[in-house]
Amino acid sequence: MTAATTAAATAVVNIGSLVTNDPALGDGPLGLLADAAVVFEGDRVAWVGATGAAPAADTAYDAAGRALLPGFVDSHSHLLFAGDRTREFAARMSGRPYTAGGIRTTVAATRAATDAELAANLARFVREMLRQGTTTLETKSGYGLTAADESRALRVAAEQVAGVEEVTYLGAHVVAPEYADDPAAYVDLVTGEMLDACAPYARWIDVFCEKGAFDGDQARAVLTAGKARGLTPRVHANQLSYGPGVQLAVELEAASADHLTHLSDADVAALASGATVATFLPGCEFSTRAVYPDVRRVLDAGATVALSTDCNPGSSFTSSMPFCVAVAVREMGMTPDEAVWSATAGGAAALRRTDVGRLAPGARADAALLDAPSHVHLAYRPGVPLVAEVWRRGERLPGAGGN
Amino acid sequence: MTAATTAAATAVVNIGSLVTNDPALGDGPLGLLADAAVVFEGDRVAWVGATGAAPAADTAYDAAGRALLPGFVDSHSHLLFAGDRTREFAARMSGRPYTAGGIRTTVAATRAATDAELAANLARFVREMLRQGTTTLETKSGYGLTAADESRALRVAAEQVAGVEEVTYLGAHVVAPEYADDPAAYVDLVTGEMLDACAPYARWIDVFCEKGAFDGDQARAVLTAGKARGLTPRVHANQLSYGPGVQLAVELEAASADHLTHLSDADVAALASGATVATFLPGCEFSTRAVYPDVRRVLDAGATVALSTDCNPGSSFTSSMPFCVAVAVREMGMTPDEAVWSATAGGAAALRRTDVGRLAPGARADAALLDAPSHVHLAYRPGVPLVAEVWRRGERLPGAGGN
Numbered sequence: 001m002t003a004a005t006t007a008a009a010t011a012v013v014n015i016g017s018l019v020t021n022d023p024a025l026g027d028g029p030l031g032l033l034a035d036a037a038v039v040f041e042g043d044r045v046a047w048v049g050a051t052g053a054a055p056a057a058d059t060a061y062d063a064a065g066r067a068l069l070p071g072f073v074d075s076h077s078h079l080l081f082a083g084d085r086t087r088e089f090a091a092r093m094s095g096r097p098y099t100a101g102g103i104r105t106t107v108a109a110t111r112a113a114t115d116a117e118l119a120a121n122l123a124r125f126v127r128e129m130l131r132q133g134t135t136t137l138e139t140k141s142g143y144g145l146t147a148a149d150e151s152r153a154l155r156v157a158a159e160q161v162a163g164v165e166e167v168t169y170l171g172a173h174v175v176a177p178e179y180a181d182d183p184a185a186y187v188d189l190v191t192g193e194m195l196d197a198c199a200p201y202a203r204w205i206d207v208f209c210e211k212g213a214f215d216g217d218q219a220r221a222v223l224t225a226g227k228a229r230g231l232t233p234r235v236h237a238n239q240l241s242y243g244p245g246v247q248l249a250v251e252l253e254a255a256s257a258d259h260l261t262h263l264s265d266a267d268v269a270a271l272a273s274g275a276t277v278a279t280f281l282p283g284c285e286f287s288t289r290a291v292y293p294d295v296r297r298v299l300d301a302g303a304t305v306a307l308s309t310d311c312n313p314g315s316s317f318t319s320s321m322p323f324c325v326a327v328a329v330r331e332m333g334m335t336p337d338e339a340v341w342s343a344t345a346g347g348a349a350a351l352r353r354t355d356v357g358r359l360a361p362g363a364r365a366d367a368a369l370l371d372a373p374s375h376v377h378l379a380y381r382p383g384v385p386l387v388a389e390v391w392r393r394g395e396r397l398p399g400a401g402g403n
Numbered sequence: 404m405t406a407a408t409t410a411a412a413t414a415v416v417n418i419g420s421l422v423t424n425d426p427a428l429g430d431g432p433l434g435l436l437a438d439a440a441v442v443f444e445g446d447r448v449a450w451v452g453a454t455g456a457a458p459a460a461d462t463a464y465d466a467a468g469r470a471l472l473p474g475f476v477d478s479h480s481h482l483l484f485a486g487d488r489t490r491e492f493a494a495r496m497s498g499r500p501y502t503a504g505g506i507r508t509t510v511a512a513t514r515a516a517t518d519a520e521l522a523a524n525l526a527r528f529v530r531e532m533l534r535q536g537t538t539t540l541e542t543k544s545g546y547g548l549t550a551a552d553e554s555r556a557l558r559v560a561a562e563q564v565a566g567v568e569e570v571t572y573l574g575a576h577v578v579a580p581e582y583a584d585d586p587a588a589y590v591d592l593v594t595g596e597m598l599d600a601c602a603p604y605a606r607w608i609d610v611f612c613e614k615g616a617f618d619g620d621q622a623r624a625v626l627t628a629g630k631a632r633g634l635t636p637r638v639h640a641n642q643l644s645y646g647p648g649v650q651l652a653v654e655l656e657a658a659s660a661d662h663l664t665h666l667s668d669a670d671v672a673a674l675a676s677g678a679t680v681a682t683f684l685p686g687c688e689f690s691t692r693a694v695y696p697d698v699r700r701v702l703d704a705g706a707t708v709a710l711s712t713d714c715n716p717g718s719s720f721t722s723s724m725p726f727c728v729a730v731a732v733r734e735m736g737m738t739p740d741e742a743v744w745s746a747t748a749g750g751a752a753a754l755r756r757t758d759v760g761r762l763a764p765g766a767r768a769d770a771a772l773l774d775a776p777s778h779v780h781l782a783y784r785p786g787v788p789l790v791a792e793v794w795r796r797g798e799r800l801p802g803a804g805g806n
Contacts (some may be wrong), residue, residue: 013664086776091784094738128774128787286733323786330689335497371531373489380492382689383726384531385788 002374004231010394011057015374016065020048021345021358024356030337031360038068040365043393046239048360050105060304061389061396067374069340071135071366073357076234076258076279078312079125080153082117083109085313089287099130102170103143103174106313110143110153114300118153119160125311126163129319130397133224135349136356138166140206141198142173151197158201163392166351167233168204171195172214172222185217191225204255205231207302209245216244223252239284250274256350257371261285261293272301277350279306280342282327283316296333307339313333322372326382338380365394410445414460415795418470419776423451424761433740433778434763435456443768446796450764464792466801470777472743474538474769474795475632476750476760478569478660479545479637481715482528482542483556485520486512487656488716492690506546506577509716513546513556521556522563528714529566532722533800535769539750539759543609544601546577550575550723551590554600561604566795569754571607571637574598575617575625590621594628595787607658608634616678619647623639626655635755641665642687654732659709659753662698664688675704680800683745686719699736709749710742729785737781768797 004039019039020031025048027033039047039053047055084108109119122139129137139157144150150171156166171190179186195205205226209219213236223233233252237245239259246267249257256278257271271278279296285292299305307324310316318324325339334342348357355364369389370377377386390397421441422432429452430436430786440457442450450458469654479745486509494501513521525542532540542560547553553574560570574593598608608629612622616639626636636655640648640664649670652660660674661682674681681701688695702708710727713719721727726741737745751760758767773780793800 013521034774059428084776085777086783090779093732093782094740123792132788148704280553283785287783289733317780318786319784320786320788326689326786327497330692336493371564373487376493377720379496380487380489380690381722382686383721383723383729383786385535387721 004166009039009046009057010059010061011039011043011054012063012068012367013037013039013051013054013219014065015063017067017068017375018048018359018361019069019340019375021070021341022360025360028337038359038367040394042390043365045359045363045365054302063369065373066388067370067372067377068359068367069370069375070344070357070359071368071390072133073351074129074134074137074308074321075256075306075347075350076281076308076310077137077139078142078310080140080141080157081106081143081313082113082121083313087369088314089317098295099193102106102175103314106143107145107177111149114117115152115156115160117157122157122161122164124270126161127245127318130163130332130390130392131387132320132322132388134321135366135390135392136165136351136353137163138168138204139164139353140168140170142170143177145171145173147194147197150260151201154198154201162163166204167202168206169195169202169226169231171198172207172219174213181234183218187214187221190222197227199229199231202231204234206234206236208236209243209248210236210240211243216248219245219248220252222261223248227252238267246270250276255352258308259284259289260298263293263298268298268301268303271298271303277306277346277370278303279350280328280332281308281309281310281316282332283318284325285311285331286327287316287318287333292331295328299334299338304349304352305338305342307342307402308347319338321385322378323383325378330355336376340375340378353357365391366390405470411447412442412444412460413462413464414440414442414768415464415466415471415770416440416457417468418454418466418471420470420778421451421762422470422743422747422778423763424473424744425631425763426762430612432744437761441762441770443794445796446768448764448766448768460521465773467773468777469778470773470780471770472778473745473747473760473762474774474793475536476754476756477532477537477540477711477713477724478659478709478750478753479684479713480540480542480547481713482525483521483544483560484513484546484716485516485524486716492790504505506717507580509546510548510580511654512770514552516557518555518563519764521559521574525560525564525567528722529564533566533793533795534790535723535725535788536793537626537724537752538795539568539756539768540566541571541607541754542567543571543573545573548574548576548579550597550600553597554604557601557604560639568606569607570605572598572601572605572629572634573609573675574601575610575622577611577616582635586621590617590624596630596737598632602632602634605634607637607638609637612646612651613643614646619651622648622651623655626651626657630655637661638705639715640724646806648777653679661711663701664693664695665679666785671704671706672699672700674706680709681706682711682751682753683731683735684711684713685718685727685735686721687713688734689730690719695734697736698731702737702741707752708741709753710745725781725789726786728781732782739779743781763772770794
């Protein structure tokens with residue numbers, strides 16, 4: 001199908017293997033097309049089909065037999081922070097004791113940072129992700145833990161840094177140190193004054209439902225208050241132990257339940273029957289030496305699955321969706337096709353987006369070209385920076401790399 | 404210390420953390436220096452010390468607080484091949500049966516390739532590795548399995564492709580299909596006519612000592628014949644099962660025994676007492692879903708340990724030394740410091756090189772600058788392409804990337 005040529009059109013031709021994620025356009029769930037072309041017009045996909053049938057365009061890019069896929073959709077990251085935790089990581093991985101602050105270290109550094117420092121840090125990670133093919137990303141607050149610090153972090157993300165499309169209020173990350181003796185009062189803050197300050201900058205509300213963080217009743221209070229303010233829930237669920245997080249997420253129609261390291265049969269059944277996407281974060285298990293969840297079981301039950309980086313300085317400091325694909329295949333029982341779908345279309349579903357995560361007419365012109373003939377190489381060639389070119393909203397990034 | 408300025412000198416200044424691998428220059432086995440500078444003069448390191456004390460140079464490069472380490476030394480790869488095995492990988496990782504050729508697929512494609520195709524493929528991988536910070540690499544034959552095909556592959560590596568410094572004759576990779584019924588005759592070929600044809604192009608001789616490949620007696624015959632022709636042994640040992648490979652390697656004073664997935668106490672003792680480096684290949688266990696070896700046990704016994712990619716299209720198609728560092732830390736009981744040492748100085752030891760794998764006066768000017776304040780980030784930020792700049796023989800590569 002062609003479109004009126006009101007905007008400058010670019011044809012990417014000689015694509016060896018194209019992942020459309022549209023089964024109507026090609027083979028299987030990935031909608032695979034060989035010897036394909038895609039035409040971008042302005043910020044949208046205008047046409048998809050065989051290279052030989054591609055309509056004329058203003059410019060052509062020769063993919064030279066390489067694979068093109070939708071830009072990755074990273075639906076879970078924590079990039080509103082300052083400082084890092086190199087020493088803590090090195091101690092954990094070296095078997096040395098480490099008694100300093102953990103997450104409190106990051107909270108202190110984040111509170112001490114200026115808006116400009118927070119914005120610069122976030123912008124650096126957005127660039128780093130974009131270079132690796134991530135064209136849509138979500139990020140969260142959660143290292144401020146006061147009304148002022150949470151809201152200014154969200155404001156920085158919403159107003160100062162380009163490329164962050166999805167912003168999540170996570171005041172309920174952990175109980176703020178000042179409220180250690182009165183967690184109920186902290187929940188009142190999160191659902192009251194802090195929510196008032198944060199809601200204008202966020203689309204989503206999230207809670208860490210876990211022993212040592214927020215229990216089921218507290219998480220319910222947080223998410224219900226957020227919904228009442230027009231925010232849509234997402235939940236950190238069942239990361240460190242079995243708990244009520246998954247079923248609460250499904251009950252409250254959260255867009256996504258994330259982590260899911262410990263899943264009961266009832267949790268799997270809830271995910272399969274509800275509208276909540278099951279989001280797995282392999283970087284977190286990798287970097288904490290946790291046992292990996294069995295995603296096969298969740299897929300076989302029929303749930304929708306997303307993969308995301310969880311990029312944060314404590315438990316998963318990777319920003320690489322290709323790395324997450326490779327680890328999910330190695331460790332979580334996903335096939336390469338399933339992992340690539342979950343890192344693109346799955347992430348879009350977890351953000352309730354239909355304009356990204358696929359390459360079909362009308363979708364956003366967000367794509368990653370691999371230095372490889374197939375998307376399978378994302379798992380077959382782990383760790384190799386295979387993303388050679390990135391288009392976002394139809395614009396090709398300068399210097400994405402490649403050989 | 405300064406050097407006569409006969410060659411153009413470049414000072415890399417404001418290095419936040421410098422890995423020298425020289426305990427005389429800094430802290431610990433990595434010889435770490437903070438706020439450091441390095442002066443390259445021609446293709447050598449001329450000076451290492453504090454930024455404030457750096458001698459004048461023709462040009463300066465501001466590392467802006469980032470980490471500099473010796474270029475990686477990848478001491479084990481199989482890059483002399485054509486074709487790939489995407490379908491086989493996808494089938495294995497998807498739980499589907501796959502009965503096509505395995506290694507024979509690669510042998511057939513390699514024999515069918517022209518010299519120019521082999522050279523182009525090798526050059527592509529050398530570039531890919533260099534972009535990821537690998538400044539010294541070894542590669543092997545082993546997909547030709549005739550005197551003509553093995554020797555022409557080694558000739559391509561030795562004469563046609565820049566950047567391959569260490570070439571290994573691996574006619575004894577598997578028994579050639581034509582000799583399936585007479586493996587003894589194949590060993591005669593490998594130790595006779597094929598050796599004569601290959602020896603001029605190689606420094607090393609290697610053998611895959613394993614059930615289904617070559618047993619201890621056959622491996623001994625191969626290595627002994629190679630030594631008689633002036634080649635130094637290296638051994639693929641104990642990958643798929645316990646066996647005689649490690650002890651044979653130590654007995655024959657091989658430079659390195661590689662894989663070591665299955666080690667008896669006697670194997671560990673042999674490695675600790677001999678001059679043979681223990682080389683681990685985490686990409687191989689990653690990509691074949693094998694159980695990881697416990698490198699901690701080998702380190703604690705006192706052996707010298709190297710890490711390498713094993714880059715090949717069948718069992719480990721990664722070319723990323725940073726990925727190998729991260730997996731070795733996650734899975735093999737290595738600390739981040741040990742893994743970085745093993746990927747640099749350890750690889751140099753496995754190739755009996757003293758000019759690479761360290762940044763000290765007189766060493767080669769081969770270095771990788773990370774987009775990170777510490778070498779620990781190679782494990783802390785898995786999958787992220789952190790290598791921002793690469794110097795090889797004192798020349799900075801164009802477009803290595805970075806943020």
